[in-house]
Amino acid sequence: MDISGNTIFIPGSTSGIGLTLAVALHDRGNTVIVGGRRADLLERIAAEHPGIGTVQIDTADAASIEAAAKDVLARYPDLNVLVTMAGIMRVEDWHRPESFLASAEAVVTTNLLGTIRLIAAFVEHLRAQPDATIVTVSSGLAFAPLKATPSYNASKAAVHMLSESIRLQLADTSVKVVELEPPSVRTSLLPGQEDSEAAMPLDEFVAEVVELFETQPDAKEIQVERVKFLRYGEARGDYDQVVARLNASDPHGK
Template sequence: MDITRDTVFIPGATSGIGLALARRLQRRGSTVIIGGRRQELLDRLATEHGFGTVRLDTTDADSIRAASEEVIRRWPEVNAVVLMAGIMAPEDWRTAGFLDTAERIVATNVLGPIRLIAAFVEHLRARPNATIVTVSSGLASVPLRPTPTYNASKAFVHMLSESIRLQLAGEGVSVVEIVPPSVQTDLLPGQATNPLAMPLDEFADEVIALLEADPQAHEILVERVKFLRFAEVRGDYDAVVETVNATDPHAAR
């Protein structure tokens, strides 16, 4: 990924990690198009930052189809898609009512990336130096007790990234997986002020530095996430699971 000259579409970049990366990619020289559901927010971000914007709902197959067609029509040079949209919510499988939450997470975090890749992959195969960027989580490797479907959805994203990378090898399309730790965003209530979470700007700066240092990287791992990502390799998985669930305030729910 050449962040100094790519044309990048980022669905889910109206806030949080997506917006932070969009701003930094633009500053490095990329042309950035962002996608989201709220037209008034898209309009404001376009005015403030000069982003291209496209309205889409990543839980809606028709919306993804229409948005991808619009992106390719208006920016035919687009050669990178960052699959940023995702949700996280606690659920308790010991009680009734968890299924609606679980299905909503799967629709956004699993079906969303699948449908977005399906919508763009043929176009990307025809573009030089194309990139699909997925976003998983350290919780793909170590579970947080209150969020089982979120954890599983990010494990899915990790293995999907590994698998389609093999299929697209030789096709001119790289697959890069960004693996965040807990970051100070509004993904969960109170997380934006959680002192144990990584500050958003610090995370985004480190991601951009890693992309600049190794444009051919397959996995973008900030230092803070390695505690989770390599727990099983180090042989201290059980201890890491215990630590994460003892220290994260959401695990007390």
């Protein structure tokens, strides 16, 4: 993906990685639109970051995705990049189904179905662009499981394989598929994660991601150095040790 001159929609970007990435990409000369559920946050972003567009969207709601897509494409017909940023992470105890089932369903709906529905809403438009990119967002936990978050791990593993598969299907089009694989980053994804010394500082993560987009424009996976411990455990032959270390240290995954 070229690092400038794009029109980029990032649903799920009113805070954390999404918002920080949106601001960084806007600063690099892109037209950026952020999406989120809360109107008050969108209004604040518009006031604090002039030039960044906003649209209300609930990525857990199929009708909301459809309505937001129509709005975005009507206002930004040159849209050529979709970043499926929205995601939630929940701690679950699978000893008791009454304690995890609703949570698991919410995680899968947002992280996996949300990604699928977003791509479905925009892929026809993107195929009509001379150069377009879908950026999916998985996780280092797609490749090594954190015991406390089974549904999150599974949803992100599914996003990884979805990315691999649709990349093959869209190879005959102008649409590239790039998978962003964050490690644990200092955001509010889980309680306490913003202050976790074991998690990667947010600004540091986004700066490295932007650098990778710039220096590796044809990359299929965007991997900061810190995620490679999780990403390549199986290939290195130390998967069991990776999983043991992951689950013996920080509850947020690194």
